[in-house]
Each structure stands twice: as structure tokens, then as C-alpha cells.
Amino acid sequence: MQQAFWVIFSACVTVASAAVAADDLGDAEAGQAVFAQCKGCHQVGEGAKNRIGPHLNGLFGRPAGALEDFKYSKSFQRAAASGLEWHADTLDAFLENPRSYASGTRMSFRGIKNAKDRHDVIAYLRLFSDDPANIPEADPTATATDHDLDPAILAIQGDPEYGEYLSSECTTCHQADGGDDGIPSIVLWPEEDFVIAMHAYKNKQRQHPVMQMMAARLNDEEIAALAAYFNRLEN
Amino acid sequence: MKMNRRAFLGKTALVTASLAAPAVLADGHGKPRVVVIGGGAGGATAARYIAKDSKGAIDVTLVEPTRRYYTCFFSNLYLGGFKEMEDLGHGYGGLAASGVNVVHDWAIGVDRDAKTVTLAGGSSLPYDKLILSPGIDFVEGAVPGWDITAQNAMPHAYKAGSQTELLKAQLMAMPEGGTFATVAPPNPYRCPPGPYERVSMVAHFLKANNPTAKIIVADPKPKFSKMALFQEGWANHYEGMIDWIGEDFGGGNVSVDPAAMTLTIDGEETKVDVCNVIPAMKAGRIAELAGVTDGNWAPVNAADMSSKADPDIYVLGDASQQGDMPKSGFSANSQAKVCANAVRGVLTGSKVFPAKFSNTCWSLIDTNDGVKVGATYEATPEKIAKVDGFISQTGESAELRKTTYEESEGWYTGITSDMFG
Ligand SMILES: Cc1cc2nc3c(=O)[nH]c(=O)nc-3n(C[C@H](O)[C@H](O)[C@H](O)COP(=O)(O)OP(=O)(O)OC[C@H]3O[C@@H](n4cnc5c(N)ncnc54)[C@H](O)[C@@H]3O)c2cc1C
Numbered sequence: 001m002q003q004a005f006w007v008i009f010s011a012c013v014t015v016a017s018a019a020v021a022a023d024d025l026g027d028a029e030a031g032q033a034v035f036a037q038c039k040g041c042h043q044v045g046e047g048a049k050n051r052i053g054p055h056l057n058g059l060f061g062r063p064a065g066a067l068e069d070f071k072y073s074k075s076f077q078r079a080a081a082s083g084l085e086w087h088a089d090t091l092d093a094f095l096e097n098p099r100s101y102a103s104g105t106r107m108s109f110r111g112i113k114n115a116k117d118r119h120d121v122i123a124y125l126r127l128f129s130d131d132p133a134n135i136p137e138a139d140p141t142a143t144a145t146d147h148d149l150d151p152a153i154l155a156i157q158g159d160p161e162y163g164e165y166l167s168s169e170c171t172t173c174h175q176a177d178g179g180d181d182g183i184p185s186i187v188l189w190p191e192e193d194f195v196i197a198m199h200a201y202k203n204k205q206r207q208h209p210v211m212q213m214m215a216a217r218l219n220d221e222e223i224a225a226l227a228a229y230f231n232r233l234e235n
Numbered sequence: 236m237k238m239n240r241r242a243f244l245g246k247t248a249l250v251t252a253s254l255a256a257p258a259v260l261a262d263g264h265g266k267p268r269v270v271v272i273g274g275g276a277g278g279a280t281a282a283r284y285i286a287k288d289s290k291g292a293i294d295v296t297l298v299e300p301t302r303r304y305y306t307c308f309f310s311n312l313y314l315g316g317f318k319e320m321e322d323l324g325h326g327y328g329g330l331a332a333s334g335v336n337v338v339h340d341w342a343i344g345v346d347r348d349a350k351t352v353t354l355a356g357g358s359s360l361p362y363d364k365l366i367l368s369p370g371i372d373f374v375e376g377a378v379p380g381w382d383i384t385a386q387n388a389m390p391h392a393y394k395a396g397s398q399t400e401l402l403k404a405q406l407m408a409m410p411e412g413g414t415f416a417t418v419a420p421p422n423p424y425r426c427p428p429g430p431y432e433r434v435s436m437v438a439h440f441l442k443a444n445n446p447t448a449k450i451i452v453a454d455p456k457p458k459f460s461k462m463a464l465f466q467e468g469w470a471n472h473y474e475g476m477i478d479w480i481g482e483d484f485g486g487g488n489v490s491v492d493p494a495a496m497t498l499t500i501d502g503e504e505t506k507v508d509v510c511n512v513i514p515a516m517k518a519g520r521i522a523e524l525a526g527v528t529d530g531n532w533a534p535v536n537a538a539d540m541s542s543k544a545d546p547d548i549y550v551l552g553d554a555s556q557q558g559d560m561p562k563s564g565f566s567a568n569s570q571a572k573v574c575a576n577a578v579r580g581v582l583t584g585s586k587v588f589p590a591k592f593s594n595t596c597w598s599l600i601d602t603n604d605g606v607k608v609g610a611t612y613e614a615t616p617e618k619i620a621k622v623d624g625f626i627s628q629t630g631e632s633a634e635l636r637k638t639t640y641e642e643s644e645g646w647y648t649g650i651t652s653d654m655f656g
Contacts (some may be wrong), residue, residue, distance in 0.1 A: 020395025125273040165588045168284065172565060173595075173642075174647045203561055209625040210642075213611055216623060217591070 025088060025140070026116060031124025034117045041107070044128050053107065060129035061139035075104030088140050091122050120157050130193070134184040136206075137193045149199050155191060156224040162230025166222055170215065176233065187233045194227035247347055249347060259513040267582040270352050270362040272342045272521055274299030276306075277368030277552030277567035277656040279330060286334040287435030287656075290585050294334040295602075296360055297514045300354065302326065305395040307426065308564045309647055314392075314403050315436030325652075326605055335469055343367075345525035347545055354577025364578050367527070368544075370394070370565065371425050372529065377515035379490035388493035389510040392433075393425060405509045406440060412447040413508035416498050419454040423532075424516045425553045425562045427460035428608070433511070435465065438473040439601055451507070453477045453500050460561075461598060461608055467629045468600035468612030495581035509524040518554035532556035537614035538590050539577035540570050549574050558618025559610075566594045568650055573614075590614040597643030603633070604638030 033046070040050035048055040054070040065072040065080030072080070079102055084090065094101045095118050097111045112118045130138035167176075170186060178187040186194070198204040201215035202223075220225070271282045272572065274297050282297040289295075312318040327337045338360075344353040352360045373391065375382065381389060392402040409415065411561045416438055419430045434452055441448045454651075457527040458481070459465075469477045480486040485501025489508060492499075498507050517531035529532045533550040534543040535557050542548040551574055552567030560566040573590040580587035595609030609626030627639065 093290060105422045161586075162588065165576060165586075165590075169569070169591060169655050170594055170652075171649060172593075174567055175645075175652055177652070178646075181648060182424045182641040182643070184647060210607070210609055213609065213623050213625055214593065218613055 001186070014031075022234075025123040025126055026119030028120070028123040030117075030120065031120035035089055035120040035124050038109075044125060048128075056125055057128045058105060059091075059125055060088075061222070062086050062090070062129075073102075073104050073106045075102040080172045088122055088126075092118055095121070113129075119181070123197060127210030131180075131185075134180060134186070135189055135193050135197070137196055153220050154195060154226075155201065156220055156228070158191065158221070158224030160225065160228040160232055162222070163225035164225070166218075166226050167229050170226070170230075171195070173210075184195055187230050188226070191227040195223055198223045198226070240298070251360060251524055255616055258344065259271055263371070266292065267363045268294045268296070268361060268577060269366065269582070270367040271295065271362045272352065273368040273370060273519065273552075273554065274301075274304055274327060274330070274337070275368060275370055276308075276564035276565070276650075276654060277571045278366065279304070280568045280571035280573050280592065281366050281368065281549075281578075282335045283330055283333050283654065283656055284572055285579055286330075288575065289381075291334060291581050291584070293579065296338060296362070297330060298338050298342050298354065299327065300339060300341045300355075301396075302637075303593045304652065306564065306647075307393070307395040307429070308650075310392070310395040310399045311433045311436045314406065314433060315599070316597060317436075317599065317602075320400060325651055325655045327655070330496055342521050342553065343524070344425055345521070346547070347526065349372045350547065350653075352467075362547075363582060364547055364549065365525075365550045366551060366574065366578070367519075367522050367525060367533070367554060367570070369521045371518065371553045372518040372520050374515040374517050376579075377420075378512050380469050381460050381491050381493065381512045381514060382416075382486070385491075385493040387511075388613070389491060391513050393429075393516075402509070402511060406437060407444075407528055409441075409445055409448060409508045411445055412449075413445070414451060414505065415441070415451050415506070415509045416451045416453065416507040417511045418458070418491070418498070418513060420484075420513045421455045421487070421515050425561060426467075426596070427561050427563075428596055428598045430454075430513055431459055431465045432600075434477060434479075435468060435598070435600045438476050441476065442473060442635065448476070450477045451491045451500075451505065452477065452479050453486045453498065454479060455476050455489075455606070457482040458471075460596075461606060461626065463599065463629050464517070464606045464627055468604060468606075472601040472604070480548045509534060516553075518550075522550060522554045529556070537617070537619040540574040541577075549578065558612075558615075558617050559621040560592060560594055560612055561596065563594055563596050564650060565596065565646075566592070568653060570619075570630070578618065593617055596631065597644070597646065599640055599643070603637040603640050605636055605638075605643055606631075607639055608642070 042056050043049055044056040048057050050070045056069045062078055064084040065076040084151045095112050098105055098109055104143050132138045173183050174186045198215050201211040204212055238481050269285055271278045282295050285293055286295040303326055305323045309323055310317050313320055328621045331337050334347040341355040342352050343355050350362055373522055390398050390402045393396040417430055417434055434450055441515045488501045490499045496507055498510055518528050518533050522528050522533045528542045533554050535550050540549045540551055542550050550572045569592045577587055579585045592612040595607055597605055597607045599605050606627035608626040612624045613622050
């Protein structure tokens with residue numbers, strides 16, 4: 001019975017989460033204060049580690065119970081097996097009443113009853129996941145249309161050395177150190193997201209005229225090479 | 236469908252002969268030597284990329300007289316009050332840190348047989364490959380009545396720095412209801428939308444500070460870059476303030492009198508309060524001294540930006556005559572990277588990838604009203620040829636125009652860190 005609930009529930013939220021716009025999230029700054037009550041067990045931000053609870057970096061779009069080096073409760077393992085993913089709406093429901101959501105969770109926390117506080121803390125946690133301003137494919141603004149890309153294209157292994165040469169065309173506008181004032185950052189993206197985004201420009205599904213033009217003349221190998229290079233760029 | 240690197244490089248990359256037999260050009264003197272003249276958009280980028288990518292295998296010396304480079308790009312925004320002068324200044328410390336030997340001096344001669352560059356300070360620099368990116372100088376006698384000694388009375392402000400500050404000071408000192416004149420240059424010249432962005436920024440300043448003032452533009456051309464966009468913007472933001480006199484109405488038949496502060500257009504003399512004379516342009520003088528110019532500009536081969544007159548000299552940016560690319564900072568930066576890759580390949584046998592060029596020029600018309608034009612290019616045996624392009628449309632939403640402006644700010648940060656590290 002519980003199993004069935006999870007399957008249905010998570011099927012709904014995967015669809016619904018695509019529709020949650022970034023603006024619907026709360027106020028991240030206020031959320032930082034709300035997060036104070038979570039800090040005893042959870043870390044988030046640069047260098048965050050698992051403590052009593054798992055670290056919360058990259059939480060958005062992450063399947064429940066997915067961190068390999070954290071030992072989850074049975075209840076969470078079940079949730080993970082049934083396909084629960086963390087999005088704004090699943091987090092909202094979970095935080096409202098953790099126990100009713102995952103009865104056996106070790107999270108001994110009564111929940112956050114105030115809806116605004118929940119939305120704010122979710123917005124705060126959102127800061128530590130892929131940024132949709134930079135990666136529109138990231139939760140919660142992910143668009144399904146970008147993803148029907150030939151698996152053969154996604155399977156191409158990019159050559160980072162060739163990518164480095166090609167990248168000099170990108171770094172005229174996109175800062176190599178990942179700065180993102182006015183022009184989005186393109187460093188350290190998951191390679192697949194990068195490839196999907198570039199092909200979405202090439203196929204004119206994404207609208208920016210400069211990017212459509214730049215992507216138009218890159219072939220599949222070149223896009224893979226750029227994805228590989230920027231993914232590995234260290235500063 | 237996984238590809239290994241060798242297979243795909245075979246398909247996509249041009250592997251030069253030098254890969255098979257790395258040329259050791261530095262016969263008898265250790266490391267190969269590259270000298271770059273001019274530390275602007277083309278030269279700084281080329282020096283930085285060669286030093287950075289060769290990881291010490293090539294000696295790179297940059298010759299640049301000024302200790303601080305003020306970008307022409309965004310200098311119009313300084314006139315409009317959107318930027319401070321210091322926002323536009325960049326030092327050469329980052330280049331030195333990437334291994335470039337920065338020499339603050341003028342290059343005054345090139346001996347192509349001995350392969351040396353003479354500096355004003357008296358010393359001489361030997362090179363295996365010489366890169367020239369000296370920007371522009373003005374064609375003498377282009378605007379009757381004006382010469383370089385008149386640049387204080389009638390500034391060009393087309394090399395950024397003290398000229399730009401002078402023009403701004405004159406703008407601020409204009410009498411109420413006064414007249415600001417711009418004499419626009421004939422093609423080809425540095426930054427095709429530059430004079431018209433400038434007019435927009437001057438109008439922005441005047442609208443707030445001196446709303447009854449007038450702007451006259453005398454133009455030898457029948458049309459200009461982003462014309463529809465600028466004219467739409469001028470009508471929307473600065474109605475009745477700007478009078479553009481194109482070729483059809485005698486805009487090319489002008490003379491000035493800097494002592495009397497008059498501008499004569501097609502025989503009709505007007506008293507003006509500020510006169511921004513932007514004369515016809517040519518390659519920076521050192522290109523001519525090096526003997527690589529043909530007429531006003533230095534012809535180059537599109538594949539690697541090498542001079543058509545000398546295979547050991549490369550010419551970048553505004554000074555080059557390359558084909559379809561506009562003379563812009565973005566273009567110079569793009570050409571510099573193609574050149575850096577080629578020079579490194581010839582000197583050390585590193586891989587040479589096929590040339591790809593691109594350009595985008597943003598212009599600001601009024602607060603948060605940005606527009607852009609851009610294109611991609613490829614190397615053909617004849618020239619750098621345009622592949623594809625786009626331009627902002629008239630009637631775009633205010634939101635899109637604002638995003639476009641914000642993009643230009645991101646680009647500025649991007650290109651200046653790409654140039655100077
Ligand atoms: C008002 C204005 C607005 C502009 N806006 C834009 C814009 O928005 N976007 C854009 O892409 N471009 C813009 N540009 C164009 C851009 O500034 C130039 O195209 C670009 O700077 C060209 O680069 P370059 O390397 O050829 O020359 P420069 O950047 O001018 O560099 C030349 C350097 O060479 C040095 N030099 C010259 N002679 C010697 C010598 N004998 N010895 C040693 N050093 C020497 C000079 O001191 C100078 O630092 C604008 C230009 C103007 C005037």
C-alpha cells in the first residue's frame with residue numbers, strides 16, 4: 001500500500017515540478033534564517049559534508065536517499081526505490097510533516113508549519129543546486145522539449161583539448177572563472193546538460209540569437225568537446 | 236557511436252605539416268621568440284594566449300607604450316554617464332603574471348631582414364614571429380581644416396583616454412541650447428556603430444542636463460550600421476534633438492575651422508559649441524613602417540592572419556584588411572585567438588585547429604535600451620567570409636532590450652578578462 005502511494009505520488013510530482021517557476025519559490029535570504037533550525041544536523045554550501053543528516057548540496061532533482069556515503073533509514077530507502085525525487089513541491093510536503101511523509105525517517109523534526117517559512121527555506125536550499133538561470137534544464141524550470149536528443153549524440157566522448165581551443169570563442173563573453181553578471185556561467189555544468197542545451201540552440205528550440213548562431217556551426221563532436229572542457233575547468 | 240580522439244581529430248582538425256616535423260625556428264638561440272606590438276584588443280589577447288598555451292615554450296614580449304589601457308568599448312557609455320573612466324582602465328599585471336614580458340615603449344621601426352623591432356627607447360628586439368595589432372591612425376587631410384594638432388579644439392575621442400575625457404568636459408560645458416556636432420567617418424573604420432552609439436549617449440546626457448541643445452551629424456555615408464534601430468531609438472527617446480545629414484544632403488562635403496569653431500556642410504557654415512571630428516582611418520602607423528600595408532590597411536591571409544607581404548608577420552584587429560569582419564574589439568579578440576593557435580603551431584608543433592571567427596557588437600541607445608548585431612565567419616582562400624548573422628529588431632520589448640544591455644555588461648567583463656587575464 002505504501003509502495004503504491006509512492007509510485008503514484010512521485011509520478012505526479014515529476015510532471016508537476018516542471019511547471020513550478022523559479023519565481024514561485026520563496027525568499028532565499030529569509031530562508032537562510034529558517035535554515036538555522038536545520039543546521040544541527042544538515043550542512044549546505046561549499047565543503048558541506050554528511051553529518052547526522054545528509055548534506056543538502058545539489059538537492060534539487062536528486063532522488064531521495066541517493067547519497068552513496070550516507071546511511072538512510074529503511075523508510076527512505078523505500079522512498080528511493082519507488083522513485084521519489086526532491087523538487088520544490090516534494091520538499092514542501094516533506095517539510096510540512098516529515099513523519100507523515102516518511103514514517104520511519106530518523107529525522108526527529110516536527111516540521112515547519114508556516115508555509116512561507118517552508119517556501120523560504122526551499123528557496124535558500126535552491127541556491128545550492130544547479131542554477132536555472134545558467135542551466136534552464138535544471139529543476140525547477142526544466143523543459144521537456146530539450147531532452148529528445150538522439151542518444152548517440154549524448155554518447156559521444158568529448159575531447160577536452162579540442163574543447164579548450166574551441167572554448168576561446170565562448171570566453172569572449174562567458175567568463176572563464178564562472179562569473180555570471182549579464183551572461184550566464186557555463187563552467188562546471190554536467191556534460192549532458194551542456195550538450196542538450198547547445199543542441200537546443202542549434203535546433204532553434206532555445207531562443208537566444210547569438211547562441212543559435214554560435215551553436216549552428218558546431219558539429220556534434222565539437223559540442224561534446226566543449227562540454228568536456230568546461231565541465232573540467234578548474235579555477 | 237563513441238569516437239576516439241584520434242579518429243575525430245582526423246575528421247575535424249587541420250593538422251599542419253609542422254605537426255609531423257616540429258619546426259625549430261629558434262635556430263641558435265633557444266626558445267622561439269614572438270614579439271607583439273600593441274597591447275589592445277588584438278595584441279593583449281594574442282600575447283596572453285600564446286604565453287598561456289605554450290606554457291613557457293615560447294618567449295612572448297609585448298610592446299605597448301601606455302601603462303593602462305582604456306577601452307574604446309564602453310567609452311561612449313562614459314560620455315552618457317553610465318560608466319566612470321576608471322571602469323574602462325586595465326593594467327598589464329595579469330599579462331605579466333601569465334608569462335608575457337611587457338615592455339612599455341613605442342615600436343618605431345621593423346627590420347624585416349634582420350627580424351628585429353626598434354624601440355623608441357633605443358633597444359632592439361629580435362623575433363621569429365612578429366604580431367602587429369597597433370589599432371588605427373587618421374588619414375591626413377580627410378576632413379579639410381582638421382589635423383591632429385586640432386584634436387584639442389575638436390576631439391576625435393576615437394582612441395580612448397584623455398581624448399574621451401576632453402570630449403566629455405566639452406559636452407558638460409556646453410551653453411544652454413548649444414550645438415554638438417559629430418563628423419562621421421567614411422567606411423571602413425573602427426567600430427561601425429560607434430559614432431551613432433556616441434550620438435545616442437550624448438543625447439542621453441543632453442536630455443537630462445541641457446534639453447534644448449541640438450546635435451548635428453554630418454555623414455559621408457548614405458546609411459550606417461544598425462541605422463533602423465538607431466533612428467527608431469532617436470525618435471522614441473530624443474525626438475527632435477538629432478539631425479542626421481547623410482550623403483544625399485551633402486553630409487560628405489564638410490570642412491571645419493577649429494579656431495572659429497565652425498562646421499561647414501555642403502557650403503553652409505554653422506557655429507558649433509562642440510565638434511567631434513572622427514576622420515577617415517588607416518592602420519596604425521607602425522604597420523606602414525613595417526611595409527606590410529597596401530593603401531590604408533594591411534592585407535592578411537584569413538586562415539592565420541599572416542601578412543600577405545611577409546609570412547613572419549601577422550596583423551590583427553583594426554589595422555588588418557581581412558574581408559568581412561567589422562573592425563571591433565570582439566573581432567580583434569577573435570582573430571587573435573586564431574593567430575595565437577597558428578603561431579604556436581608553427582613554432583612548437585602544437586596542434587593547429589581550423590580558424591573560426593565571430594563578432595557581436597552591442598550598442599546602448601538609452602537607459603536599458605540595448606541592441607546588438609553579430610555574425611560568424613570562416614576563412615576562405617580569399618578572405619574572412621561571413622557565414623551567418625543576426626541583428627536586433629525594431630519594436631522589440633523593453634524587457635528584451637534591457638536583457639540585451641545586461642548582456643553587453645557581461646560581455647565587457649568577459650572580453651577584458653580574456654584580454655588581460
Ligand atoms: C567609441 C568606440 C566604441 C567602441 N565600441 C566597441 C564595442 O562596443 N565593441 C567592440 O567590439 N568594439 C568597439 N570598439 C572598437 C574597438 O575599440 C577596436 O576595434 C579595438 O580596440 C581594436 O583592437 P586593436 O588591437 O586593433 O587596436 P587597439 O585596441 O586600439 O590597440 C592598439 C594598441 O597598440 C598600441 N600601439 C599603437 N602603435 C604602437 C607602436 N608603434 N608601438 C607600440 N604600441 C603601439 C596602442 O597604444 C594601443 O594600446 C569601439 C571603438 C570606439 C572608438
